[in-house]
Amino acid sequence: MLKRARLAMGVLLLATFAFMITGSFSPASAAESGIIGTLSTPGGEPVVGVVITATDADGVITSGTSDDKGDFTVPLPAGGTYLVEIDVTTLPAGITLNNEDDASRSLLVLGGDKKILIGLSEGGDSGIVSVESGSTERVIQLLLDGILYGLMIALGAVGMNLVFGTTGLTNFSQGELLSLGAFTALVFNTAGLNIMIAAPIAIVFCAFVFGWGQNRILWRPLRRRKTGLIAAMIVSIGLAILLRYTLVFFFGGGQKSYEQFAGQPGLEIGPFNTTPKALILGLFAVIALMATVTWLQRSRIGKATRAVSDNPALASATGIDVERVISVVWTIGAGLAAFAGIYLGMTQTSVWNMGQRVLLVLFAAVILGGLGTIYGAIVGSMVVGVFVQLTTLVIPTEMKTVGALFLMILILMVRPQGLLGRKERVG
């Protein structure tokens, strides 16, 4: 009795602890849809113990195992495109897949249960199927996915790099600017606005409230107090935690979709598999990034921004209003980040820690391109985006962020100033 009570308490403690750290998030209980199916041999015998996993575009994995009747269920939190993989090493000896492409395929789940068919054959000399991963079609598909992913990262990274360039702040709450964008759009969307209207309003709202306002209320006073850069960095971490749990407080821990375009049917253009919304968002992202670049190159304030990035003291001495430049940079950066968040929210789902998940990829992108270099953020993002997708050819999809982080550590060892950075002492 005592032992049971102790165990129960242990489990309870564990549960509360997990709740504390991850903010209570149980994919199994929140499942609204799932991938279901039955595995059986051609002779009708159930195939037991085969692991099937589904990975969403963020690298979050859910899995299911076939039971003693051969049935399996992979619970999914929401509709979307998933990479469904069969762990071929868990197939019993002598059982192979009819179609080797079944081992790993992209699947669109609209909500509700999606049944998948997996043909198995018996016999053959080994239970291990080699998945042909280097096919040109897959490479082209991943390249497109990578470019679209890279565009999203670039939108988030430009603001971070502009702020770093002009103020020296390594902003750990940049990810939350993305989340805030996605959730602001969600608020307008649930209030009845079509997402096509809600998105631009949310972007402008975020730019002024969370960008200009944040700088005005928090960062400018801190600069006036001459707060050190490391102290400011830790302040940004506190802010990130505060904002993240504020989102949980108001919206809960579940994944949210916009009312329109949530389960848009896929589109096949030649060898590509994509959705119309991803293409349109990608197009808008290109326009936004090009506009930013043009603004930096041509406009007066854009040129001033580059001057401040280069040397704030010198820029100030030539009569540039550094504080004004910083205000503008925060506004634009937050607007672009909000767009990146909506981009993520539309192509995947909005969830309270979406920004945190993407933050390290943003860091990888800006470090790769060169911290503080403005075009470096864009170049780095595209490289990271494509690299992350292409690495799934050789490493499991669930570990694709590992590739980006590894790339970042590698670049810091070889060329710490990044691809476009100036050589300077960083040690």
Next chain:
Amino acid sequence: MDYMQIFSLTITQAFGVTALIYLFAAIGLNVQFGYTGLLNFGQVAFVAAGAYAIGVIVLTFDLSLWLAIVVGMVVSTLLALLLGIPTLRLRADYLAIVTIAASELLRLVVRSIAFKDVFGGAQGLNGKLGRQFHDLNPLPADIALPVFTWSRQDLWVVIVGWGLALLATLLVWGLVRSPWGRVVKGIREDEAAVLSLGKNVFVYKLQALVIGGAIAAFGGILWAVAKQSVQPDTFQPDVTFFVYTILLLGGAARVFGPIVGSIIFWFLLAGFGELLYALINNGYIEFLAAQQVGSMRFMLMGLGLMLLMIFRPQGIFGDRRELALDAR
């Protein structure tokens, strides 16, 4: 409202197992950040290394817990070398980003399906991880404490844990007043000056990282032994920042900073939560749901970290001059 019960739950958490785990991480961080000025944002990786060493050795390989503890120390040392050698020559903010990235990298690897056989995937490793430790429990079976509400098993962990935490604090005290301690503090104040004295700054930094990492890994070992479970998603980067909050609250570069910080941090966090739960359950607060209390605690923590850093970065007992808060 039962105020005594709220107090009892709060104080149990303030000195409890979870607080101890974070305390070890904070003592380790004090060596790295407080005394040496290393901005290690990947402290959770060392905690995870300690915890997983126990999980893998005891559960996956079915070997002795005592061997697992030794392995935990070795693994944390290796991790410190692996992290430190490429990054300790970099500027502070680069070091911060690389260490946080490395801690995430580690978490993604141990939760992956590819290594499920060893690390247990997303479910982690659950089982009788601390059996050999709990078998040594000398406490009588019907022990009942006033105020504190630990089980017999937790009480045993808490007694040994606090003993070790005091030992670790003593070790830090000895270290920082030794010649070694003067050199690392010198590195924090002015790296170039120490360099010009002919000291190998890189090696000293690496040593600080290894020592701090090993102390943090002890927190992980305690985690695995006390909770009998190791799960990858509990090792989120946020853990590192809670540890920073604890350290900054008590005062970085103060020997007793982590202990004071830890007790106050958990007392405030637990007390706030318990009080709010009680107010909601007794109907005094109706606009909040009980599930929202969890997120409110963390909102408070984030706000606390911000305010602490802005208005009193030296913490309660710290000395403002002894803080490495300017990027070099």
